[in-house]
Amino acid sequence: MKHPPLVESLIEAFTCLPGVGPRSAQRMTYALLERGREQGRELAGALQAAMDGVSHCERCRNYAERTNAEQNLCAICQDPRRDPSLICIVSSPANVLAVEQSGEFRGHYFVLMGELSPLDGVGPRELGLDVLEQRLRDGEIRELILATGTTVEGEATAHYILDLAREAGVSVTRIAQGVPMGGDLEFVDGATLAQALRARRPFAD
Structure with a gap:
């Protein structure tokens, strides 16, 4: 039929x-x-x-409602109580929500909207890494917290960002304890994420 x-x-x-x-x-x-x-x-x-x-927010690429304002910014980037020098790198808006639910982080975010995957045509520009590179050069950022996944693509993305940060002289840490290998932040509970943020460590090869 x-x-x-x-x-x-x-x-x-x-x-x-x-x-x-x-x-x-x-x-x-x-x-x-x-x-x-x-x-x-x-x-x-x-x-x-x-x-x-x-x-998308012009600063962090998270979702934002279009406005008539000069800059289209999300609520977090507009919040004067947040620390703009501390940036948490995540793969998706769902990861932003997961970190926010931990109640541990009071900085800003940079949302990649994916991870590096050359076979799928996802390169640095598709993830907005050219925008991040410029922000690193501007000197406002003092620390990047890498909260990308532990998949092959997530690791490749993390190392690419690490190289950008090193060139700009910016400190890089990575969330540590409590996040399982192969896991996704969207499915990690807030208490576990809070512990992971508190126990972040320098990220290196």
Whole structure:
């Protein structure tokens, strides 16, 4: 049986989400059409608003709402109580939330939105490392805390950033105890992350 074109189009749209295959997308579509028309309209509105209104912070690359201000900055970069000379390097906005939940860190972030992966076409520029390099040269940053993953890609990314920091004469540390090898910060509890931040150590080859 073929779906009407509008139904087929909605099913295909849901499959763009990670972990959602055709069957899951079909169940979501049926649920909205059968019992959730109002929720579906709310979902459509929220999606439209987010797609139009969310961009990236000009300083840290985290998500930020577009404004008419001269600079488009996230809430953390705008917070005068945070220390802009202390930068935690993370791979994704989800990692920012994980570190924030630890309650241990009061600096700023730099969000890579991925990790180095030449085979997938992800190089330094795609991660904004040219922006980070310029910020290191500007002299405002005194310490980088590396909180990238412990995968092969995460390690390659960490070493690339280490080289940038050394050239700029900036201290580099790395979160240590409590973060398992091959683990992702998104799934580490706040207490473990707090301990890891307190026990960070110099990062070297």
